[in-house]
Amino acid sequence: MPELPEVETVRAGLARHVLGRTVARVDVLRDYSVRRQPGGPAEFVGELVGRRLDAAVRRGKYLWLLLDAPAGLDTPVGPDSSAAGPPRAALMAHLGMSGQLLVHGAEPAGPVPAHLRVRIGLDDGAQVHFIDQRTFGHLSVTALTPTTDGAAGGQGSAEPAVPQPVAHIARDLLDPALDRAGVIAALRRRRTGVKRALLDQTLVSGVGNIYADEALWRARLHYARPTDVLRAVDAGRLLDAAAAVMSEALVAGGTSFDALYVNVNGQSGYFDRSLAVYGQEGRPCPRCGTPVRRDEFMNRSAYTCPTCQPRPRSGRW
Secondary structure, X not given: OOOHHHHHHHHHHHHHHOOOXXXXXXXXXXXXXXXXXXXXXXXXXXXHOOOEEEEEEEEOOEEEXXXXXXXXXXXXXXXXXXXXXXXXXXXXXXXXXXXXXXXXXXXXXXXXXXXXXXXXXXXXXXXXXXXXXXXXXXXXXXXXXXXXXXXXXXXXXOOOEEEHHHOOOOOEOOOOOOOHHHHHHHHHHOOOEHHHHHOOOOOOEOOOHHHHHXXXXXXXXXXXXXXXXXXXXXXXXXXXXXXXXXXXXXHXXXXXXXXOOEOOOOOEOOHHHHOOOOOOOXXXXXXXXXXXXXXXXXXXXXXXXXXXXXXXXXXXX
């Protein structure tokens, strides 16, 4: 599943290519891709056509495009917005396992692309294609709700609001408004393994399986280390490692293992060349040379160096 660096790469691409443009036409080619829209495809199309795309915003793995207010409505979002009419809305995209948002400068020639689910035509002739091979992703137009802390909703906009389905998602490690001390305290209050906690998007968002394994390796922590006995300094080191590895992945355009992980121009990222342990079973640890180990973890995998990241004895330290 795309993680923070992959989604941020897409967000930045959308910000460069589609902002300020107005939606002229929407074609829903697979109803299931707008399944979260209460009124179905007809409502989805009606909410989008004629709206201007004002900002591309991301929190964690969630991405949305702010829409201008419908004509004649003054609808700011904020603590006093209830008196100003209905809140602004956003086109929210959850990419799921294989979702892509690709921007085309004009009507693509040839047959309809494989796995094209939604096509959004803009007033300058450009098109945004939502491609989703495995169909776990979805698009919806949803109202915004004010952030609980009054800070910007996410990367890409100063507006203190998020789509309602994202309200429970925590800030991510690259968010300037993140309460780092609060995250460390909350992490240490949990009674679970540290990787499970790191993947909990209500604690800190944006970290998935790939960057969790890479961060744990950098911090020399085993994924099963109990959080409630984790020292504050170790928790801080882990958060720093996760922020660093995601920042480095952003520079590389994210991690791509196949054609599913691409930016808005269809180009793959290449941070996979820099992975220390994820997907490296049997290969030497870059730090000590011990063969990397793979374990089953939450229906996925966990990759560790047995020497650098010793497993807790009897599950607790």
